[in-house]
Each structure stands twice: as structure tokens, then as C-alpha cells.
Amino acid sequence: MATDDELARYLENLKAQPGKDIQLSGGSSFARSVLALGLVDEFYFFVYPVVSPGPS
Numbered sequence: 001m002a003t004d005d006e007l008a009r010y011l012e013n014l015k016a017q018p019g020k021d022i023q024l025s026g027g028s029s030f031a032r033s034v035l036a037l038g039l040v041d042e043f044y045f046f047v048y049p050v051v052s053p054g055p056s
Helices: 004-016 028-036
Strands: none
Touching: 004 028
16 A cells, blocks of 8 residues: 555656646545645546435
8 A cells, every 4th residue: 555655756746747637536535645635636526326216
């Protein structure tokens, strides 16, 4: 498992390279890490609704 310092170095290096946006996916602990390190420029939320027939 990478440390926060290693994650910050990796993502800062990736952001410094030419190219388009970087998209990250992960759980809540990953999101907290990149937010705490100040590495998030924008958020896009995707919501996938679930339709349920109701109680069984």
C-alpha cells in the first residue's frame, strides 16, 4: 500500500505531463486521501438509480 507522500508524488508527476484530464475511481478512503492532499481540481458525480419492485 502506498503512503500519502508516494500518492501525492505520483499524481503530481502525472498532472505535470501533457495530456487530458485524469479520472480516478475508488472508495471513500481513497477520496479522503486525494482531497486531503489537495489533488482534486473538479468533481463529477455519477448517480445510478436502482428501481425496486418494493417489499417482497
